[in-house]
Amino acid sequence: MSLPARFHPDVAAALAAIDAPALRHVFFVACGGSLSIMHPAKFLLDQHGSLASDVYNAAEFIARAPKLLGPDTLVVLCSMTGTTRETTAAGRFAREKGAVTVGLTVEPTSPLGQSVDFPVKFEAPYTTGVPIDAKDSNYSCIYQLVMGLVAARGEEDLTKQLIDSLHNLQTVIDRAQDSFAPLWDRYAEHFAKQDVIYTMASGASYGAAYSFAICVLMEMQWINSQAIHSNEFFHGPFEVLDDKRCFVLLKGCDSTRALDERAEEFLQRFGSSENILVLDADALDLSGIDDRFKGNVAPLIFFDTLWRFIYKVADFRQQVMLEGRRYMKKLSDY
Template sequence: MIAALPADVERALAATAGRGFSHLFLVACGGSLSIMMAGKYFADRHSGTLACDIYNADEFVCRDPRRLGPDALVILCSQTGTTKETVRAAKHARERGATTIGMTLDQTSPLARTADRAVAYQASYTTGKAIDSACSNYGVLYMLLAGLIDARENAGLTADLLRSLSHLQPAIDRAHRTYESRFQAFVPGFARRDAIYTLASGASYGAAYSYAICVLMEMQRYDSQPIHANEFFHGPFEVVDKDAAFIVMLGLDETRRLAERARDFLFKYGTRENILVLDGAELDLTGMADRIKPYLAPLVFFDTLWRFAYRLADLRGRPMLDGRRYMKKLTDY
């Protein structure tokens, strides 16, 4: 049970107390950028006073938003804390007078040393160590955002969030059991594919983005693409035929009807055996606050799909992490 915010999150929030920030920038690369997508949705839905933008770290430096200055707060994330673009973005933000918070596994890393404040989170995907998902990058980002919004608008988000996060890991464990037979049925066909597309909307789109580029492409070398559920109808649906393979995430937020529409199109013009649907409505999220559930469903989706990816890897004869050609093996690119 999480009764209070972690001490480093509390310290970071205390350092921002009373500051009249008008703008929030969420900055990262790759998988770390994907969590910022859910974070922006959270901020957009719950803050009436804090405008929020999300940027790839190096484009953030190149674009150099005019709103970046002393009244801006920049939250950055890098797993190792060594992502050069993200460290450069933190330096750039500080040079412009902005306040920075760096999220990273390594509190001695360049990002942790560069940001005004550093906060820690846990990750099982890269460390191989079991964690409580409440302390994941998603969880910690939501804690920061809820604390910021509550301090400005007294929204009561933090209490609901902490209570809900306390029920997250049991929900993930139940979801693994729920999806066991479904994954077993889909793995043989998907393992033979050259291309698998991921589709989602709203708070779940970041999970689809990360799964496409960081898992299917990076670790298994599928031709893959994350597709926004409404953008699907503005070009991408032309790839749909009886052989097209899709992973669809039906979230619980206000954009759910967008993903339902895309799912229905896929069922009509594709083949159901090639369309793996994960539906937040079928998850057992007992104990969570209703307004927090939409933001935690993507964590459940991604955690269960991670196990699905390992099953694909076994059939494809391609290791998940060690089989990468460039990631973590080159330093001069």
């Protein structure tokens, strides 16, 4: 199989060495924000390939020790800094079991990079403050890995369409920032006054809702939150809805969109519009993205644009973002 020249070189090197047809399972393993990208990666693999997969928190991956883990399995891990202890331990554990391991990190020489067979370097602006092109993000790298595996197994080869789409993604995100800006102006001050904000999504976008809930609202603004799946909402969580409760709903454009639409109808029926922030992927200009990948690029657009929103919220709360955390990166004895 020949990959497009614009494929990430680390991903291409890993794919060249992996016996993709011999694989029978993929484990996507990480913690926190890095775990959130594993959900859309699995969604992409489910939609385009026949290779089975699971998503695991890194510590539970070791504790559960799946019997299926072995030489014919691939373990894909991610840690932004490469220093997440649980994820590094999971990489070592997987290699001890004979699995092939790929580790995504901004620093390939980090503990995670050294614990895996194939480190893959990505760029991230959220801890460095340096803007990046979305094609160099962890989302982009893991999507290239997934679709490269699908093609290497003799299934549909959409690697060119994928890489073309990823190279257009930053322009799409920039347009989305402009499209969503009026929502930030409308909702930021009101949401800044809340002590609870729920997030909701389904399909490829669920990971973005999860990340925004635990790694942004809770970690950086001390706002209680919970990521609710758009269909699970109707199996208990909808009882918290009233005319005072705030929600962020991510309406994707993949095959699960109807689940989000149903949730929105209920939110608007029993909630209050000023408390319901809806980001709709169908309202965006996604030209330049292949139709088959629009659903999977939506969560990256949501993730990126919501950072613009939360900084406006933080200004109203007079609560700094990364520097204001009490425990994260401040303690090591836990």
